[in-house]
Amino acid sequence: MNKPLALKLAPTTLSEVIGQKHLIGEGKILTNLVKNKRLFSMILYGKPGIGKTSIANALVKDLNLRYRFLNATINTKKDLDIVIEEAKMYDGIILIMDEIHRLNKDKQDILLPQLESGLITLIGMTTSNPYHAINPAIRSRCQLFELKELDTEDIIEGLKKAIKHPDLEGIEIDDKSIELIAKLSGNDLRYAYNLLEVAFYSTDNKKITEEKIKSINNKPVFFSDKNGEGHYDVLSGLQKSIRGSDPDAALHYLARLVVEGDLDSIYRRLSVIAYEDIALANPAIGPRLDAAINAAERIGLPEARIPLGTIVVEMALSPKSNTAHIAFDEAISDIEKGNVGTIPPHIKTNAKDYKYPHDYKGAFVVQQYLPNKLKNKKYYHPKDIGYEKNLKEIYERLEKIKSQGN
Numbered sequence: 142m143n144k145p146l147a148l149k150l151a152p153t154t155l156s157e158v159i160g161q162k163h164l165i166g167e168g169k170i171l172t173n174l175v176k177n178k179r180l181f182s183m184i185l186y187g188k189p190g191i192g193k194t195s196i197a198n199a200l201v202k203d204l205n206l207r208y209r210f211l212n213a214t215i216n217t218k219k220d221l222d223i224v225i226e227e228a229k230m231y232d233g234i235i236l237i238m239d240e241i242h243r244l245n246k247d248k249q250d251i252l253l254p255q256l257e258s259g260l261i262t263l264i265g266m267t268t269s270n271p272y273h274a275i276n277p278a279i280r281s282r283c284q285l286f287e288l289k290e291l292d293t294e295d296i297i298e299g300l301k302k303a304i305k306h307p308d309l310e311g312i313e314i315d316d317k318s319i320e321l322i323a324k325l326s327g328n329d330l331r332y333a334y335n336l337l338e339v340a341f342y343s344t345d346n347k348k349i350t351e352e353k354i355k356s357i358n359n360k361p362v363f364f365s366d367k368n369g370e371g372h373y374d375v376l377s378g379l380q381k382s383i384r385g386s387d388p389d390a391a392l393h394y395l396a397r398l399v400v401e402g403d404l405d406s407i408y409r410r411l412s413v414i415a416y417e418d419i420a421l422a423n424p425a426i427g428p429r430l431d432a433a434i435n436a437a438e439r440i441g442l443p444e445a446r447i448p449l450g451t452i453v454v455e456m457a458l459s460p461k462s463n464t465a466h467i468a469f470d471e472a473i474s475d476i477e478k479g480n481v482g483t484i485p486p487h488i489k490t491n492a493k494d495y496k497y498p499h500d501y502k503g504a505f506v507v508q509q510y511l512p513n514k515l516k517n518k519k520y521y522h523p524k525d526i527g528y529e530k531n532l533k534e535i536y537e538r539l540e541k542i543k544s545q546g547n
Contacts, residue, residue, distance in 0.1 A: 482512025
């Protein structure tokens with residue numbers, strides 16, 4: 142069986158891994174684990190084709206550790222039992238498990254005691270957010286490492302290494318064709334390798350041109366290099382258009398992202414916008430966005446465009462407010478500067494002098510909650526817009542009562 146080029150190019154050491162410079166390199170955490178010859182249970186999470194399996198394999202090979210590879214979806218309890226018996230025989234083993242978020246309860250019950258005892262060291266891999274998708278008992282026993290999306294330069298670096306592989310002997314390809322493959326890859330290195338290999342074997346003279354690449358994949362190109370209009374610029378355009386209450390521009394940038402098929406980026410950015418730019422002016426937008434995302438997830442593309450287009454128009458035309466997160470950022474800034482103070486004694490645990498607001502008319506009673514050092518501090522400055530107008534009226538009424546001391 143002839144293995145795909147992507148498998149043949151899989152790194153055998155951390156130094157060969159493309160990207161992930163926040164985890165790999167001089168002084169970085171994974172490199173230091175190898176340097177110090179120590180490995181802990183971990184979960185690697187991120188989009189497909191960005192190096193989760195490569196890093197897992199490189200770690201065990203760099204450390205020369207005994208390991209087994211399982212898939213939580215495919216492999217059975219019996220397979221897991223075999224790994225555990227082998228671990229007992231050799232006083233420990235590394236278990237690399239793909240699709241870790243798919244691990245069912247029966248397998249979790251088998252695995253958890255072995256993680257607890259240290260008999261098994263787990264390297265889990267998932268494309269899902271582990272904070273939502275992975276059982277807390279598993280998650281609490283692992284360090285979580287997010288793998289960042291590769292950029293165009295990372296993909297180009299990988300392709301330039303790939304064209305030196307013996308399987309592609311005699312290849313002719315110029316920089317523009319390499320850049321085109323990188324842009325078409327959607328920041329997925331595995332896909333880039335596959336496209337390169339198909340292009341090579343579909344020629345009669347081993348010469349790869351832009352025309353040949355486009356004949357294989359004519360997907361519209363929106364990912365660009367550092368001199369062009371990049372993926373994150375499109376996301377920025379989406380957010381600024383919604384913030385600027387321009388539904389037409391917002392739909393344009395949403396369309397670019399939908400054509401790319403990058404629903405995860407759309408979901409993340411819209412979730413940020415809902416709370417950064419709309420927030421208290423229309424608190425219902427958060428749950429409404431969640432409902433639209435859930436619908437898009439269930440039906441998938443191309444129909445996912447329908448709930449997404451609907452919610453984006455609503456978000457663009459919604460009243461806007463950034464007061465809550467600005468207030469919170471200011472509070473965080475105070476903490477980071479050491480501007481804290483002591484918690485008032487009457488609101489500490491089991492305090493005797495605490496006034497229980499529910500015992501008073503309107504469920505409100507004047508008492509100090511902020512430390513003395515900050516007792517007159519105002520973080521929140523409400524806007525007179527949308528639903529927040531109601532909050533402003535309540536806030537100002539309560540402030541007036543406080544000032545009267547009643």
